[in-house]
Amino acid sequence: MLSYSVVIPSYLRSELIKLTLESILAQDKKPLEIIIVDNNVLESESELLKSLIVKTKQDVCPIKIIKTPKNSGAIARYMGACSSIGDLILFIDNDVVIESNYSSELIKDFELDPDLIGSQGVDSRRISLEINRKKSSILRKFFIRLIEFLEISEVHGSKISKVSPSICVFHPDVTKEFEIYSQWISTCACFYRRKAFEYSNFPQNFVTYSNNEYVYFSYDLYKKNAGKLIYTSKAKYTNIDTLEGRLPKIPLTYQLEVNDYFIFLKLFPMSIKNILIFTKSRIGRFFFNFFSAVFKSSCSLKFIYHSFGASLYPLVNFSKIKKGDLSFYEKDFT
Numbered sequence: 001m002l003s004y005s006v007v008i009p010s011y012l013r014s015e016l017i018k019l020t021l022e023s024i025l026a027q028d029k030k031p032l033e034i035i036i037v038d039n040n041v042l043e044s045e046s047e048l049l050k051s052l053i054v055k056t057k058q059d060v061c062p063i064k065i066i067k068t069p070k071n072s073g074a075i076a077r078y079m080g081a082c083s084s085i086g087d088l089i090l091f092i093d094n095d096v097v098i099e100s101n102y103s104s105e106l107i108k109d110f111e112l113d114p115d116l117i118g119s120q121g122v123d124s125r126r127i128s129l130e131i132n133r134k135k136s137s138i139l140r141k142f143f144i145r146l147i148e149f150l151e152i153s154e155v156h157g158s159k160i161s162k163v164s165p166s167i168c169v170f171h172p173d174v175t176k177e178f179e180i181y182s183q184w185i186s187t188c189a190c191f192y193r194r195k196a197f198e199y200s201n202f203p204q205n206f207v208t209y210s211n212n213e214y215v216y217f218s219y220d221l222y223k224k225n226a227g228k229l230i231y232t233s234k235a236k237y238t239n240i241d242t243l244e245g246r247l248p249k250i251p252l253t254y255q256l257e258v259n260d261y262f263i264f265l266k267l268f269p270m271s272i273k274n275i276l277i278f279t280k281s282r283i284g285r286f287f288f289n290f291f292s293a294v295f296k297s298s299c300s301l302k303f304i305y306h307s308f309g310a311s312l313y314p315l316v317n318f319s320k321i322k323k324g325d326l327s328f329y330e331k332d333f334t
Helices: 016-025 043-056 073-083 102-110 124-134 136-151 194-198 213-223 249-267 274-295 302-314 318-323 327-333
Strands: 003-010 032-040 061-066 088-092 096-098 118-122 180-181 189-193 230-241
Touching: 003 016, 003 073, 003 213, 016 032, 016 043, 032 043, 032 073, 032 327, 043 061, 061 073, 073 088, 073 194, 073 213, 088 102, 096 302, 102 118, 102 189, 102 230, 102 327, 118 124, 118 194, 118 213, 124 136, 124 230, 124 327, 136 274, 213 249, 249 274, 249 318, 249 327, 274 302, 302 318
Parallel strands: 003 032, 003 088, 032 061, 118 230
Antiparallel strands: 088 189, 096 230, 118 189, 180 230
């Protein structure tokens, strides 16, 4: 029987992480340990997290806290993985609740298939959103399809689960039962074998919210044929809708551009087709940010300005991104 450790990067959300811990401790297959990686910048938040753990019962498994040198989801996940002892590692965000059979359902696949290296269930909130989207008006469906055509973020209802050169991830129809091989899995709530880190790692130059580090890690494993990745509906989790612990809109907009350029340059061949797909998505994201700022009820020249700034920012720093040096973003926004 395969054992597993749980790794939870934690920045703020001290109240929400209680729900995350409760769902982990209620699993029908218990973990060996829970490792909370403290990403907090303020000492007061770290103390709040420590006091919460002290009050949490540890009769199911031990819970320990380790501290990161800086606020980075990517660094936190790697530190947690290095400190873990389980055969498998369950990475879970501190605003996620998993169903009681989540671990047992996914671990079965690892026990049956030694070539399986990573697996994730489906977000029940995503299922609800997709059901509502199918019921939306023709006009709204048109705009959704336009956004998906531009590959700004995600595409739903795809026959394959892939990563596009746009760094857009493709989801199957989550309203139906499915289990498919994937080119990516999300660290919201996913399992990896320990050996995954022999092939790749979360990019350690991604700081703060670390957008799309899961895309880099999982797609890099896929490209290297390190093992199979599975995306399945038989295990479900819920990503709680909260703004706490997330980046403000302006630094988030810049970070998405920088990280996506980094991933594109590192993992995709520089073919004309790939460059055109990536360029299309950058143009699409610019117009999305611009019109979102213009038509917002609290329309601000500042946000309009930054929709231009975010698009130009990675171009100005292109040579640094190509070398893997993202310290300019850290200096500008942390």
